Amino acid sequence: MAKVNGYFRLQIEDNGVYIKLIPPTEDGEPITMADIMSYLSMVKMPKYDIAALNQVVLALKEPTLMKLTEADFSPVSEKAKVQVAQDRMTATIRLYPPSNHGKLFEKKDMIGELTHAGIKYGVAEAILDALVENPIYCQDIMVAKGKEVQEGTDAKIEYHFETKPLAKPKLNVDGTVDFHQLNIFTKVKKDQLLATLTPEFLGEEGIDVYGKRIYPQKVKKLSLKYGRNIRLSEDKLQMFSEVDGDVKLEKDTVFVSNSFVVAADVDASTGDIVYEGNVVVNGNVRTGFSVQAKGDIEVKGVVEGADLYSGGNIVLTRGIQGMNRGKLEAAGDIITKFIESAKVKAGGTVRSGSILHSVVDAGDTIICEGKKSFVIGGSLSALNEISVMTIGNHMGTVTNVKLGVEASVLENLNDMQKEFEENKGEIEKARQVLVLFKKRMQGGQKIPPDKIQMIREAGDTIKRLELRQEELQLLIKESRDLIEANARGRLRVSETAYPGVRIQIANSTYIVKDNIRFSQFQLDSGEVVIRSY
Numbered sequence: 001m002a003k004v005n006g007y008f009r010l011q012i013e014d015n016g017v018y019i020k021l022i023p024p025t026e027d028g029e030p031i032t033m034a035d036i037m038s039y040l041s042m043v044k045m046p047k048y049d050i051a052a053l054n055q056v057v058l059a060l061k062e063p064t065l066m067k068l069t070e071a072d073f074s075p076v077s078e079k080a081k082v083q084v085a086q087d088r089m090t091a092t093i094r095l096y097p098p099s100n101h102g103k104l105f106e107k108k109d110m111i112g113e114l115t116h117a118g119i120k121y122g123v124a125e126a127i128l129d130a131l132v133e134n135p136i137y138c139q140d141i142m143v144a145k146g147k148e149v150q151e152g153t154d155a156k157i158e159y160h161f162e163t164k165p166l167a168k169p170k171l172n173v174d175g176t177v178d179f180h181q182l183n184i185f186t187k188v189k190k191d192q193l194l195a196t197l198t199p200e201f202l203g204e205e206g207i208d209v210y211g212k213r214i215y216p217q218k219v220k221k222l223s224l225k226y227g228r229n230i231r232l233s234e235d236k237l238q239m240f241s242e243v244d245g246d247v248k249l250e251k252d253t254v255f256v257s258n259s260f261v262v263a264a265d266v267d268a269s270t271g272d273i274v275y276e277g278n279v280v281v282n283g284n285v286r287t288g289f290s291v292q293a294k295g296d297i298e299v300k301g302v303v304e305g306a307d308l309y310s311g312g313n314i315v316l317t318r319g320i321q322g323m324n325r326g327k328l329e330a331a332g333d334i335i336t337k338f339i340e341s342a343k344v345k346a347g348g349t350v351r352s353g354s355i356l357h358s359v360v361d362a363g364d365t366i367i368c369e370g371k372k373s374f375v376i377g378g379s380l381s382a383l384n385e386i387s388v389m390t391i392g393n394h395m396g397t398v399t400n401v402k403l404g405v406e407a408s409v410l411e412n413l414n415d416m417q418k419e420f421e422e423n424k425g426e427i428e429k430a431r432q433v434l435v436l437f438k439k440r441m442q443g444g445q446k447i448p449p450d451k452i453q454m455i456r457e458a459g460d461t462i463k464r465l466e467l468r469q470e471e472l473q474l475l476i477k478e479s480r481d482l483i484e485a486n487a488r489g490r491l492r493v494s495e496t497a498y499p500g501v502r503i504q505i506a507n508s509t510y511i512v513k514d515n516i517r518f519s520q521f522q523l524d525s526g527e528v529v530i531r532s533y
Contacts, residue, residue: 006031006060007138010043010099016070017045021056022063031057035138039096042079046071075101080110082117083140088208091119091144097137107132110143119144120211149206149214155222156198162186163249175371188247194254195239197224229256246278248295248312257295265301266291278312287323296332303328303342313348320344322358334362355380375399386491392498392512403489404506413479420472423465430458430465490522494533497521503528 006024008031010017024030033054040048048068056066076099084091093113098104110128122145131141165186188194203216224232229243241247245258257277265283266273272290273279279293284301285308291297296312305323308314313332320326322342328334334346340356347363353370357377360366366386368375373389379400380386392399437447437455447455489505491497493516501512503521510521510528518533 003028005029005137005139007097008036008039009097009137010068010073010076010102011065012073012075012099012101017068017073018065019053019068020063020065021060023060029139031060031138033057038081039079040068042081042096043076045069045073075099075103077103078105078109078135080105080113082113082119084117084119084209088210088212089146089148089206090142091117091122091209092140093131093143094140095131095135095137097135104135105132114144119209121207122146122209144209146208146214147206149216150204151216152201152203152219154220155200157222157224158196158198159249159254160193160195161188161247161249171369186247188241188245188256190241190244192241193238194230194241194247194256195224197222197237197239199237225253227253227255227257229258230254246295250311255295259295260293266306287325297330314346319352350382382489384489386489388491388493390495390498391491391493392501394498396498396500399501401491401501401503403491403504409479409482413476416472416476416479420469420476423469423472427462427465427469430461433458434462490520492520492533494518 003026004024005028006022008019008021011020021031046069056064078098079096081094082091107128114123124143127143200219200221202219206214208214224239226239229245231240231242239254241256243256243258245256247256259278259280260275262270262281265286266281266289267286274292276294278295279291279297281299285291285299285303285306287305290307292309294311297308297310298315300317302318303316303320303326305325307327310330314328314330314334316336319336319338320328320342321340324341326342328344331347333348334344334350336352338354339352339358339360341358343359344350345361349365350360350362351367353373355368355375359378360380362382364384366380366382368388375388375391376393377397377399381402386401441447491503495517497512497516499513503510505523505528508523508526508528516530519530520533521528521530
């Protein structure tokens with residue numbers, strides 16, 4: 001026997017109205033009082049004994065006939081209830097049998113029920129035909145289905161070269177550092193494939209059973225961005241180098257450039273060097289001269305009291321003897337054998353064999369490594385970590401160490417907090433204007449036309465500033481989160497930290513008063529603490 005839900009039907013006799021209850025077969029669902037009461041309400045059945053009916057339904061084991069009312073009642077045609085899913089992608093119909101002498105549905109009647117419910121799309125005509133021929137009662141049958149929306153995909157770019165080359169010197173077995181083999185440039189050959197673009201797929205619209213369109217979410221569109229010495233394929237989906245040179249990704253733009261080589265020194269014979277790509281100096285950079293490159297700078301000799309500015313990395317095979325006027329500044333990393341009496345600033349990491357009486361600032365990390373490495377005097381500043389062998393000396397030379405947040409971050413946070421407080425005052429003033437005029441209107445005063453503009457401006461001010469306040473709250477939270485994250489910076493000392501070393505992490509300061517060996521300094525509960533290395 002097939003699975004059939006329990007169902008019921010009305011039987012109208014001369015002495016009243018009866019309901020016939022038929023239990024389910026196999027694993028069909030039983031009759032529920034909620035379904036019966038909904039149906040009887042639909043056909044406007046007069047008052048009946050709900051409690052008695054409920055007892056019969058609960059005890060139902062075999063077909064049972066129960067009298068509902070003695071009132072006169074006309075025959076009832078087949079009925080239907082249409083329900084639409086919450087996502088509006090499917091619709092079901094639930095049929096109820098006619099009473100004796102009642103009329104069965106024709107297909108047009110079912111279509112009329114769906115139309116009345118607003119169903120316009122995805123109607124399954126074959127299912128309706130089958131239900132007309134062989135009705136299934138007290139069971140939800142899906143009769144309409146929408147078209148699912150097909151979400152799109154973002155465009156994607158795959159780069160076929162190392163986008164973040166690591167400028168790290170080789171540490172020899174004897175503890176010395178080899179600054180000759182760095183491989184800081186990413187070399188490319190003419191016609192080499194640099195990048196491939198997979199275009200976005202916009203997706204396809206869907207339609208719900210009400211006939212309303214469902215639009216896919218917006219997707220991210222991308223294009224291959226590039227500088228000189230690069231060409232695209234005809235379909236704009238592939239990028240190739242037009243020359244032998246060096247490739248670099250800056251933000252979302254690819255650059256290929258040839259390196260400019262200075263055969264000997266940068267001095268009066270060359271003048272200052274300004275170049276769009278990489279610069280390689282085979283000699284020294286003499287005092288008073290400068291090298292500016294949008295790419296990387298490599299100097300195989302000594303940098304004296306000169307200025308080097310790089311949009312990428314700076315690598316000094318020997319080092320800088322700055323005479324208190326030399327300066328190195330790089331957006332990326334700075335690698336050098338020694339730093340003496342100079343100012344050094346890197347967006348990433350500074351690596352050196354020794355640092356003497358210099359100001360060194362790194363956006364990420366400072367590493368002073370090698371068999372005889374040391375840091376004496378001056379100041380070191382990094383956001384995340386400073387790692388040294390020895391720092392300071394037995395003579396107590398003052399050496400400052402700072403870890404944590406950039407001053408610009410704190411200044412920006414203070415500016416945003418100040419603006420937030422000023423906006424609160426402006427919002428309160430505007431609200432007072434609105435309250436004042438509201439009281440006047442409530443008192444029966446007529447508002448002059450020139451004051452109506454003032455009321456509008458006050459309302460506009462409140463809306464504009466409240467939106468800005470929401471933006472500021474988000475930006476302030478992001479800044480505070482950044483400060484909290486960077487407060488975990490640490491100083492690692494593999495040998496000795498001498499007296500005279502001042503360590504500041506975020507807003508906490510520690511002054512070394514005795515020799516401290518094999519240690520690391522970090523922030524814990526707002527205080528600088530010492531832990532084993």
